[in-house]
Amino acid sequence: MSAGIKLNEHLYWIGVNDRQTDFFEELWPIPNGIAYNSFLVLDDKVALIDAVKDISLDRYLKKIRKLVSRDRGIDYLIIKHIEPDHSGAVKILRELFPRMQIVGNRKTLELLAAFHGISENFLTVDDGSFLHLGGCRLQFHITPMVHWPETMMTFEQRHQVLFSGDVFGGFTALDDGIFDDRIRDLGPYEYEMLRYFTNVIGKYSVMVQKALAKIAGLDIRMLAPTHGLIWRNWPRHAVGLYDRWSRYEAEDGVVIVYASMYGSTENMMEAIAHSLGSETTGALRIHNLARVHPSYILTDIWRYRGVILGSPTYNTGLFPLMDHLIRLLENKMLRHRVAGVFGSCGWSGGALQELGDFIRRMKWELVEPAVEVKGAPREEDLKRCALLGANMLKQLRTGIPRGGEQGDSL
Numbered sequence: 001m002s003a004g005i006k007l008n009e010h011l012y013w014i015g016v017n018d019r020q021t022d023f024f025e026e027l028w029p030i031p032n033g034i035a036y037n038s039f040l041v042l043d044d045k046v047a048l049i050d051a052v053k054d055i056s057l058d059r060y061l062k063k064i065r066k067l068v069s070r071d072r073g074i075d076y077l078i079i080k081h082i083e084p085d086h087s088g089a090v091k092i093l094r095e096l097f098p099r100m101q102i103v104g105n106r107k108t109l110e111l112l113a114a115f116h117g118i119s120e121n122f123l124t125v126d127d128g129s130f131l132h133l134g135g136c137r138l139q140f141h142i143t144p145m146v147h148w149p150e151t152m153m154t155f156e157q158r159h160q161v162l163f164s165g166d167v168f169g170g171f172t173a174l175d176d177g178i179f180d181d182r183i184r185d186l187g188p189y190e191y192e193m194l195r196y197f198t199n200v201i202g203k204y205s206v207m208v209q210k211a212l213a214k215i216a217g218l219d220i221r222m223l224a225p226t227h228g229l230i231w232r233n234w235p236r237h238a239v240g241l242y243d244r245w246s247r248y249e250a251e252d253g254v255v256i257v258y259a260s261m262y263g264s265t266e267n268m269m270e271a272i273a274h275s276l277g278s279e280t281t282g283a284l285r286i287h288n289l290a291r292v293h294p295s296y297i298l299t300d301i302w303r304y305r306g307v308i309l310g311s312p313t314y315n316t317g318l319f320p321l322m323d324h325l326i327r328l329l330e331n332k333m334l335r336h337r338v339a340g341v342f343g344s345c346g347w348s349g350g351a352l353q354e355l356g357d358f359i360r361r362m363k364w365e366l367v368e369p370a371v372e373v374k375g376a377p378r379e380e381d382l383k384r385c386a387l388l389g390a391n392m393l394k395q396l397r398t399g400i401p402r403g404g405e406q407g408d409s410l
Contacts, residue, residue, distance in 0.1 A: 002063065002066075003063055003066035003067050004040065004063045004066070004067060005178055007039075007159075007161070007222065007224075007230070007232075008159050008161075010041055010042055010043050010135065010136050010158075010159070011039060011040070011041055011042075011156070011159065011161065012039065012040045012042070012067060013037065013038075013039055013178055013224075013230065014038050014039065014040050014060065014063040014064060014067070015035055015036055015037040015038045015039075015052065015174075015178075016035070016036055016038075016052055016056040016059050016060050016063075017033055017034075017035050017036075017173035017174060017175075018033055018034050018035070018036060018053065018055060018056060018173065019033040019173055020055060021033075021034065021055065024171065024199075024200075025200070027199075027295075028171075028195075028199045028200070028295045029293050029295055030171050030172070032171070032172040032173060032175075032192070033172060033173030034171050034172065034173060034227055035172070035173055035174045035178075035227055035228060036052040036053055036056060036085060036086065036226065036227065037050065037178075037224065037225065037226050037227060037228075037230070038050045038051055038052050038060065039163065039224060040064065040067055040068070041133055041136055041138075041156070042067065042068075043133040043134035043135055043136045044133060044134025044135075045075040045076065045132075045133040045134060046068055046072060046073065046074045046075050046076070046133075047074070047075060047076040047077075047078060047103075047131075047133055047136075047138070048064075048074050048076065048077045048078070048093070048100075049078045049080070049154060049163050050078070050079065050080060050081070050086045050163070050226055051077065051079075051086060051087055051088065051089035051090055051093060052085070052086070052088060052089050053084060053085040053086075053088040053089075054084070054088030054089060055088070057088070057089055057092060060089060061089075061092070061096070070096075073097045073099060073100065074093070074097040074100045075099075075100065075101065075133075076100065076101050076102075076103050076123070076131065076133075077090070077093060077100055077101070077102050077103065078103045078104070078131075078138070078154055078163075079102060079103065079104045079108055079112070080104075080151060080152050080153065080154060080163065080165040080226070081148055081150065081151045081152075081165045081166060081226065082104075082108055082111040082112055082115060082148065082150055083148060083166075084115065085226075086226055087112075087115065087116065090102070090112075090116050090118065091116055091118075094118065099121075100121070101121050101122065101123045102118065102121065102122050102123070103122075103123045103125060103131065104122070104123075104124070104125065104150065104152070105124065105125055105126065105127075105140070105142055105150060105152055106124055107144070107149050107150035108150040108152075109122050109124060110150075111148075111149075111150055125140045126140070126142075127140065127141065127142040127152075128140070128141070135158055136156055136157075136158050136159070137156070137157045137158060138154050138155070138156055138157075139154070139155045139157060140152055140153075140154055140155075141153045141154070141155065141211075141214050141215060143165070143167070143207070143210070143211035143214060144207065145204050145207040146165070146166070146167055146201065146204055146207045146208055146211050147166060147200060147201050147203070147204045147207075151165050151166070152165070153165055153167070153211070153214075153215060155215075155218055155220075159221065159222065160218075160219050160220060160221035160222065161220075161221065161222040161223075161224055162215065162218060162220045162222070162223050162224065162235075163224045163225075164215075164223060164224065164225045164226075165225065165226055166200065166201060166225065166226055166227065167201065167208065167211060167225060167242065168193070168223055168225040168228070168231070168238045168239070168242060169193070169196055169225040169226055169227030169228045170189060170190075170192040170193035170195075170196045170225075170227055170228030170229065171192040171193075171195055171196050171227070171228070172188070172189065172192045172228070174228075174229065178229065178230050179229065179230050179231075179232050179233070180229050180230070180231045180232065180233050180234055180238075181232060181233035181234075183229065189228065189229055190241065191299070192228070193228060193238075193241065194241070194245065194299055194302065194303065195295060195296070195298075195299045196227065196228070197242065197245050197246075197302075198245075198298045198299045198302040198332065199295050199298060199299075202245070202246075202298075202302060202332045202333075202334070203331060203332045203333055205245070205246040205247075205248065205333070206246075208242060208246035209243075209246050209247070212239065212242065212243055212246070220235045220236070220239070221235070222235060223235035223238055223239070245302065248334060248335040248336045249336075250302070250303060250304055250305040250336070250337070251282060251283070251303055251304055251305070252282030252283075252304070252305060252396060253282030253283035253284065253285065253303070253304035253305065253306060254276055254282070254283075254284055254285070254304060254305075254306035254307070254308060254392060254393075254396070255285045255286075255287065255297070255300045255301050255304050255306065255307050255308070256269055256272060256273060256276075256284070256285070256286045256287070256308045256310070257287045257289060257297055257301070257307070257308070257309050257310070257322075257325065258286075258287075258288060258289065258309070258310035258311070259288070259289040259290060259310070259311050259312060259319040259321050259322050260288070260310075260312060260344075261312050261314075261319070262312075263376075264312065264344035264373060264375070264376050264377055265310050265311065265312050265342070265343060265344045266288075267376070267377050267382070268310060268342050268343075268344065268371065268373065268377050268381070268382070268385045269286070269310050269342075269385075271377075271382040271383075271385035271386050271389075272308060272310075272340075272342065272385045272386065272388055272389040273286060273389070274386065274389070275385070275386040275387075275388075275389030275390050275393075276389045276392065276393060282304065282305075282396075283304060285300045285304065287300070289319070289321040289322060289325060290321060294324065294325050294328055297325060298325075298328060298329070298332065301329065301334065301337070302332075302334060305336075305337060305338055305396055306337070306338050306339075306340075306392050306395075306396050307337050307338070307339045307340075307364070308339065308340040308341070308342070308388070308389075308392065309322065309325075309326070309339065309340075309341050309342075309355050309358075310341070310342045310343055311343045311351040311352075311355060312343060312344045312345065312351060313343065313344070313345035313346070313348060313349055313350045313351040313352075314351070316348050316350045317350045317351065317354060318350070318351045318354045318355070319351065322351070322355075323354075326354075326355070326358045329358075329362070330358065330361065330362065334362070335362075335363070336364075337362070337364045337365070338364065338365045338367060338392065338395050338396060339359045339362075339364040339365065339366055339367065340366070340367040340368075340370070340388050340389075340391075340392050341355040341356055341359065341366075341370045341371075342370065342371040342372070342385060342388060343355065343371075343372050343373075344372070344373045344374070344375070344376075344377070345372065345373070345374055346374070346375070349372060349374075351372075352370055352372040355370075356370055365395065367388065367391050367392050367395050368388070368391060369384050369387060369388055369391075370388075371384045371385050371388055
């Protein structure tokens with residue numbers, strides 16, 4: 001069992017990989033697992049920065065014991081985010097190291113008591129305050145609602161390491177190594193970083209922008225989030241990705257998301273896709289709601305500017321899977337998209353009206369025509385579908401900006 005990975009003369013990564021959990025937060029699929037990053041600072045004082053989920057305790061505690069003797073112990077546990085995937089080990093750590101002080105802000109203490117029943121031996125820190133460990137000095141930057149109310153970042157000034165919490169994190173276990181410069185192809189990691197952002201953090205994009213503004217003056221040499229890669233070669237690249245995503249900036253491309261019970265809506269989708277494919281601007285992504293988890297659909301919609309939604313009417317309303325998707329999108333509060341809608345019905349419509357209402361609530365740019373077919377689509381219906389695709393391309397070439405200043409999205 002490794003004692004952890006040395007980051008510098010004082011700092012060790014002692015995180016663990018979780019390949020047993022199928023769904024993060026019991027909602028988002030993680031087929032390639034996830035890493036819970038935890039860090040140990042060995043100085044005159046010993047500080048543990050974040051803990052791990054309780055599923056990983058055995059491996060985690062063995063790493064700590066290899067680096068810290070019982071006689072020396074741990075002086076501080078810094079909790080930047082109380083969610084149980086980062087605080088699940090708190091109680092056992094308190095038993096093993098009873099003199100250890102837990103460090104957090106006032107809101108951390110409130111949630112620590114609520115989740116773990118702990119309210120003693122707690123050191124409260126404020127925004128901008130310091131904790132001296134010897135040669136290392138920690139500065140705390142409180143960044144509320146990214147994505148919980150108590151979240152904060154910790155900057156180790158001597159080595160210029162930013163422990164950023166969930167911000168800049170990503171899904172997947174760290175199989176190829178923990179550092180960005182040890183990965184041959186960063187593409188899959190950046191995709192899982194975007195998926196983590198859209199699934200977990202994206203709703204709080206306004207607060208992400210405030211957090212980025214708060215750390216803008218720091219000379220960050222290493223970026224250490226609670227999930228995903230440690231960025232020691234290109235930390236500013238990771239910051240730039242989050243800046244773009246939280247400004248709702250998007251790439252050229254169109255995402256078609258549809259449901260189809262008996263083929264009518266799918267035939268309409270194919271006519272739209274053909275018209276887009278013949279003169280595409282950027283990527284074309286097509287998702288069948290019955291076969292693709294919303295986690296991946298949300299990620300593509302956040303990534304690309306154009307969105308076309310198609311649904312049959314089901315019991316006079318939206319197909320249930322489409323209804324679920326638009327509720328997720330509305331919760332995420334995504335801005336600055338160009339959208340089209342289409343659908344089919346039997347004896348009664350309803351789905352198209354609900355999709356149109358959703359686009360208006362989101363304040364997205366609606367592309368005409370909105371196409372609804374009763375029964376099976378005829379030739380003239382498919383032509384209107386092709387027109388919807390052509391108009392989407394036209395709007396993407398000449399229409400709204402790819403993203404806006406943060407004030408535009410409030």
